[in-house]
Amino acid sequence: GAVVSQHPSWVICKSGTSVKIECRSLDFQATTMFWYRQFPKQSLMLMATSNEGSKATYEQGVEKDKFLINHASLTLSTLTVTSAHPEDSSFYICSARLGGIYEQYFGPGTRLTVT
Amino acid sequence: DAKTTQPPSMDCAEGRAANLPCNHSTISGNEYVYWYRQIHSQGPQYIIHGLKNNETNEMASLIITEDRKSSTLILPHATLRDTAVYYCIPLTGNQFYFGTGTSLTVIP
Numbered sequence: 060g061a062v063v064s065q066h067p068s069w070v071i072c073k074s075g076t077s078v079k080i081e082c083r084s085l086d087f088q089a090t091t092m093f094w095y096r097q098f099p100k101q102s103l104m105l106m107a108t109s110n111e112g113s114k115a116t117y118e119q120g121v122e123k124d125k126f127l128i129n130h131a132s133l134t135l136s137t138l139t140v141t142s143a144h145p146e147d148s149s150f151y152i153c154s155a156r157l158g159g160i161y162e163q164y165f166g167p168g169t170r171l172t173v174t
Numbered sequence: 175d176a177k178t179t180q181p182p183s184m185d186c187a188e189g190r191a192a193n194l195p196c197n198h199s200t201i202s203g204n205e206y207v208y209w210y211r212q213i214h215s216q217g218p219q220y221i222i223h224g225l226k227n228n229e230t231n232e233m234a235s236l237i238i239t240e241d242r243k244s245s246t247l248i249l250p251h252a253t254l255r256d257t258a259v260y261y262c263i264p265l266t267g268n269q270f271y272f273g274t275g276t277s278l279t280v281i282p
Contacts, residue, residue, distance in 0.1 A: 063217070091268065102261070103218070103272040152217050154270075161206065161265055165217035 061087045065166035079139045080169045082153030088133035089155035097150040143173040183277045192249040196262030199243040206265045209247045211258040252280045
C-alpha cells in the first residue's frame with residue numbers, strides 16, 4: 060500500500076519557539092494532504108486540508124497564523140507550529156490522498172511536547 | 175455531515191470473529207462508509223470502505239444494511255494484533271471527520 064512518512068517522529072521544544080513537521084508521500088503523488096491533531100485519549104481532529112500549490116483550508120477554530128501549512132509539491136507538506144505553547148503539545152498526524160481515490164493514507168504521527 | 179454512533183469498547187476472544195457495529199442513520203445517499211483503525215500511538219490504518227453492497231478484502235468484511243443507516247465491520251479471526259480503536263467514518267466531501275470510535279480489545 061501507499062506509504063506516508065513524517066519527520067520528526069517526536070520533538071521537544073521550548074515555549075515560544077517554532078517547530079516544523081514534514082509529511083511526505085513516499086511512493087505516490089498526493090493531490091491533497093490533511094493535517095490532524097490528537098490529544099491523549101481523544102479522537103483525531105481535522106485541522107486543515109491542503110492542495111498542492113494553493114493555500115490550505117483550515118477547519119473552524121484552527122488558527123491559520125499559528126499553524127502554517129505549506130504544500131510545496133505533490134509529495135511534501137509541512138506544518139509549522141509557530142510560537143508554540145504547552146497547550147500545543149499533541150500528536151500531529153498527516154494523511155495524503157491518492158489522486159481520485161478517496162482512501163487516505165496516514166503517516167505515523169509526530170509527538171510534540173512544548174515545555 | 176453524517177454523524178456516527180459506535181460502542182465505546184468491546185472485547186473479543188482471540189480466534190473468534192469480531193463484529194463492530196456503527197450507526198450512521200443520517201448518512202446521505204452518495205456518502206461512502208470508511209473504516210479505519212488506530213493502534214496505540216500510530217497513524218490510522220485503512221481497513222475497508224463501501225457504499226451499498228457488502229465488501230470483503232484480506233483484512234475484513236463490511237456489511238451495510240439495505241437502508242444504509244448502519245454497518246458492521248467483521249474481523250473474521252481476531253488476533254492480539256487487532257487490538258486497536260476502530261473508526262467508522264462517512265466520507266463527507268473531501269474530508270474524514272473522526273468520531274470517538276470503538277476500542278477493541280482482543281483477549282488471549
